[in-house]
Amino acid sequence: MQPQKSRPGAGTAHATTSRSHDNPIDAVLHRLEKVKSTGPGKWQALCPAHDDKRPSLSIKEADDGRVLLKCWTGCGAAEITSALGLSLADLFPGDRRSLHQHGTGPMRRPFDYRDALTGIAHETLVARLIIEAVNSGEDVDADALDRLALAETRISDALAAAGGVQ
Ligand SMILES: [Zn+2]
Structure with a gap:
């Protein structure tokens, strides 16, 4: 601290x-x-x-x-x-829980598409920032890579919550 x-x-x-x-x-x-x-x-x-x-x-x-x-x-x-x-992830608002923990998991009905899309848009923004940092030669820390993995998890959770791949 x-x-x-x-x-x-x-x-x-x-x-x-x-x-x-x-x-x-x-x-x-x-x-x-x-x-x-x-x-x-x-x-x-x-x-x-x-x-x-x-x-x-x-x-x-x-x-x-x-x-x-x-x-x-x-x-x-x-x-x-x-x-x-x-x-880098600390520059973004919102908690660090996955969408699943956030209550948008498969058990929740009705599924809120707006929530899910808002979450996905946010995760995409996080990914873009991290990729831009990598692209400009910045030394990206392990936390940023973890955050990128969390973005993927959250997007996968959103897909699962929407009923998964057809
Ligand atoms: Zn400086």
Whole structure:
């Protein structure tokens, strides 16, 4: 466990008590240093992946809760998350249980296609991010590969829940 750092703005008007600490943005901001808000859903901080003297890391919270990281000296998202003790998967909202554990298993009726497709879209996004990291030569950690395997499990679970392959 890392010591908790206060989130910028903590104690001011918008307290974050109602938001779960499982939020990707909170997990990321808590671990960064010299965090400064630069606009709604945007921050700047010291990049943990290189010897940063001036904040060169841009952090952005996407509408869907994803965290986007951009280091202006070129550190990759995988390097940055691993320097924070996180993995790429931690940049995504949502719990890490499979769809099966999530209650979308074969026993559940009626089957919710919208839920399942939303889950699959999310898993595809996770896979895309990890593949992009690999493609750009980043050192992808074991957690990211585990997460990729979880994506496949979840999609297979969704298929099973929908009645399996015809
Ligand atoms: Zn950097």
